[in-house]
Amino acid sequence: MGLIRDLAIQGVQMLLVLALAPLLTGWVRKVKARLTRRRGPPLLQPYRDLWRLMRKEVVLAENASWLFRAAPYLIFAATWVAAALAPTFATGLMFSWSADLIAITALLGSARFFLALAGMDVGTSFGGIGSSREVMIASLAEPAMIMIVFSLALLAHSTQLSTIAAYTLSSNVGLRVTLAMALVAILMVAVAENGRIPIDNPSTHLELTMVHEAMILEYSGRHLAVLELANFLKLLLYVSLIACVFVPWGLAPVGSGALAALIGLGAYVGKLAVGGVLLGVFETSLAKMRVFRVPDYLGAALMLGLLGALLLFVSRGGLR
Amino acid sequence: MTGTLGIDGRSRSLGAWRAVSVDAAVWRTAVQTLAAGELQLIGLWAEPGVVRMALGDGVGEAAVLELACPDGCFPSVGAAHAPAIRLERALCELYGLTAEGAADVRPWLDHGRWAVSHPLGAAEPSERRTTYPFLPAEGESLHQIAVGPVHAGIIEPGHFRFTVNGETVVRLEARLGYVHRGLEGLMAGADLDRAARLAGRASGDSTVAYALAFARAAEAALGLEAPLRAAWLRALMAELERLANHLGDIGAICNDAAFALMLAHCAVLRENVLRTAHAVFGHRLMMDQVVPGGVASDLDGPGEQLVRELTATVRERLPALTELYDDTASLQDRTVGTGVVAPELARRFAAGGYVGRACGRAFDARRAFPYAPYDRLNFRVPTRAEGDVNARVWVRIDEVGESLSLIEQILHGLPDGPVRAEPPAGAGEGAALVEGFRGDVLAWVRLREGRVERCHLRDPSWFQWPLLEACIEGNIVADFPLCNKSFNCSYAGCDL
Numbered sequence: 006m007g008l009i010r011d012l013a014i015q016g017v018q019m020l021l022v023l024a025l026a027p028l029l030t031g032w033v034r035k036v037k038a039r040l041t042r043r044r045g046p047p048l049l050q051p052y053r054d055l056w057r058l059m060r061k062e063v064v065l066a067e068n069a070s071w072l073f074r075a076a077p078y079l080i081f082a083a084t085w086v087a088a089a090l091a092p093t094f095a096t097g098l099m100f101s102w103s104a105d106l107i108a109i110t111a112l113l114g115s116a117r118f119f120l121a122l123a124g125m126d127v128g129t130s131f132g133g134i135g136s137s138r139e140v141m142i143a144s145l146a147e148p149a150m151i152m153i154v155f156s157l158a159l160l161a162h163s164t165q166l167s168t169i170a171a172y173t174l175s176s177n178v179g180l181r182v183t184l185a186m187a188l189v190a191i192l193m194v195a196v197a198e199n200g201r202i203p204i205d206n207p208s209t210h211l212e213l214t215m216v217h218e219a220m221i222l223e224y225s226g227r228h229l230a231v232l233e234l235a236n237f238l239k240l241l242l243y244v245s246l247i248a249c250v251f252v253p254w255g256l257a258p259v260g261s262g263a264l265a266a267l268i269g270l271g272a273y274v275g276k277l278a279v280g281g282v283l284l285g286v287f288e289t290s291l292a293k294m295r296v297f298r299v300p301d302y303l304g305a306a307l308m309l310g311l312l313g314a315l316l317l318f319v320s321r322g323g324l325r
Numbered sequence: 326m327t328g329t330l331g332i333d334g335r336s337r338s339l340g341a342w343r344a345v346s347v348d349a350a351v352w353r354t355a356v357q358t359l360a361a362g363e364l365q366l367i368g369l370w371a372e373p374g375v376v377r378m379a380l381g382d383g384v385g386e387a388a389v390l391e392l393a394c395p396d397g398c399f400p401s402v403g404a405a406h407a408p409a410i411r412l413e414r415a416l417c418e419l420y421g422l423t424a425e426g427a428a429d430v431r432p433w434l435d436h437g438r439w440a441v442s443h444p445l446g447a448a449e450p451s452e453r454r455t456t457y458p459f460l461p462a463e464g465e466s467l468h469q470i471a472v473g474p475v476h477a478g479i480i481e482p483g484h485f486r487f488t489v490n491g492e493t494v495v496r497l498e499a500r501l502g503y504v505h506r507g508l509e510g511l512m513a514g515a516d517l518d519r520a521a522r523l524a525g526r527a528s529g530d531s532t533v534a535y536a537l538a539f540a541r542a543a544e545a546a547l548g549l550e551a552p553l554r555a556a557w558l559r560a561l562m563a564e565l566e567r568l569a570n571h572l573g574d575i576g577a578i579c580n581d582a583a584f585a586l587m588l589a590h591c592a593v594l595r596e597n598v599l600r601t602a603h604a605v606f607g608h609r610l611m612m613d614q615v616v617p618g619g620v621a622s623d624l625d626g627p628g629e630q631l632v633r634e635l636t637a638t639v640r641e642r643l644p645a646l647t648e649l650y651d652d653t654a655s656l657q658d659r660t661v662g663t664g665v666v667a668p669e670l671a672r673r674f675a676a677g678g679y680v681g682r683a684c685g686r687a688f689d690a691r692r693a694f695p696y697a698p699y700d701r702l703n704f705r706v707p708t709r710a711e712g713d714v715n716a717r718v719w720v721r722i723d724e725v726g727e728s729l730s731l732i733e734q735i736l737h738g739l740p741d742g743p744v745r746a747e748p749p750a751g752a753g754e755g756a757a758l759v760e761g762f763r764g765d766v767l768a769w770v771r772l773r774e775g776r777v778e779r780c781h782l783r784d785p786s787w788f789q790w791p792l793l794e795a796c797i798e799g800n801i802v803a804d805f806p807l808c809n810k811s812f813n814c815s816y817a818g819c820d821l
Contacts, residue, residue, distance in 0.1 A: 041589035130470040134802070203655060206583040210478035211806040213470075214581075292656040293583035296492055296803050
């Protein structure tokens, strides 16, 4: 009985992220539109877009290989699993033992690997440009992410998200410089990883400046829908991750009842909404940076992560 | 001063300028003078058996050289003076003339898809070429990126061929001509009304400038002078057009650096200008409002009030936007030092408008060849020295201020009287240079029995496109949209 219940809760979590991801993107778009004095598309527009793309025929380049057709599903699967692992409204779910920061980073890394390959598969110049830029960004963002994971793991003595969340909730956290540094660093990495301004512009029409959009330029129909959904999921994943590690309040603890789960759900939606507003404000107040500034930006994130980890070693009472 | 730049030959009047019939030797000398940088090219055009070249000293004197070439051959201008190359390529394939000694004989407007070649000359059936050799750039690890003519955004069609080394642009070559409508062919034989409408459609965002250039050229040909009030109203429309386009551009340049906030605010201001134009003159872009002999609609009391309110609104909101532009470090990081045009190139190409002014070339047709009412108005020609995207934005911002001041002066001094004089069905030849928002628009027209026999309109972008290609070299590919938007050259205006 307990097994079925756990499975059901885990299933709810998986469907929840899938259902909420387009809404979060729609919300960020709405916020950005309001900030630039526009009415903006309806909140539910991303769902409509997905539905529309699903029904459209797929136009494939003549020289597209099997990889080009398989990549969207691989990318979607990896991203969905990663997003479903991160605690959203409750900790200690059935698969929580695998909700490991390193596992999530690895899943996203493989998704990116396939996307970069798919971008180059058809051999158009834009796909190549996009892939080369994406890999350049990734080669800097991933080390920064790993450094952040190290800092958190050193603090909480685990890379498991449930444990880290429990640690942040516990009374012995206090004010930790390392946590603050990790927060800033993960925010910077999240912006880069999701291709938001100032790294990439998700709403641009300028082929020559694109990164993510350039890689998926040749995709259409259901392939594009699946890739878009994977992208929505990735944004949701990062917001969930940051919420779970740094503001875990409201998360339903292990084995709690329906009421706690409901509170957890409410808190989660609230966190997503706040995250969306913050992202919208951040993006509106900045111009996109030159491609060759990205290393400086991500270098700063890497250094913050590194400093945070070092600080733990040198500070008094850092490692017990 | 004879008004012929000291060039020998039989001369006749074109209104403000004179046309000089020259022989091949004088033509060659003039080309050498151009190449030496003593004179600047204003235009180069043809009709069957005749080539014309407008030259200016860049300050206040200009002349049109006319070379008869009954055998269809004329000494190439582009061979010695690069700014003429594309004009020469265009006129050669439109009229079937041959430029002797030309370095670049590739087609320009004709993409091999016309039913006839040399449509305004002999008009033989076309052999339909399809390949177009781009200029080569060779070296290890270079690759090409082909962009356009269909773009992801809603812009005019044009093809850009980049040769890049990683992210760095080694060479850019543009290929235009996708919106060729056969304007000169349509003009030939059209009556004045239709010709004025056609001229106003050469480049939609500069419709007032084009209509004004055509109207002034036609008036010069007919020896007609537009009523004073009409001249002032024309200037009002021209400044409103400049205001709308500059405001739109300032926002759009920032948007190409993904800073949508500026676009949002600037677009509102631009929309205010367009709505005021619609309320006052009956058309958002003021299309077909400037006609030979005057203007099509008069400004009434309520209209004047609307324009006053508009200038007040823009004056009130602009400082905050300028500050936002100047204080956003991430935006400045993109625009400062990007796409630098060398002052020497701008001078050599006689680049007009903000492109020239951003690198110190203070040419303004309103100042160099003053026409009513600018000879009686106070305005500054803002210049910058840096020649980068930032300088082009700042020239625009400064020009918005100048246009606002001009509009206020016009409203203050607007004389009473009729706004239109009926043009007689006469004959003659005239030329006019008018300052549009992009730069100087040249119109030359020859009328016979009240109809246009030949007409040529030269867009300022002819001399700006090559500079865009030059300024992107050494920059990164991702900065091209920003540079391109800061030039905002016209495609339609050049494609004719």
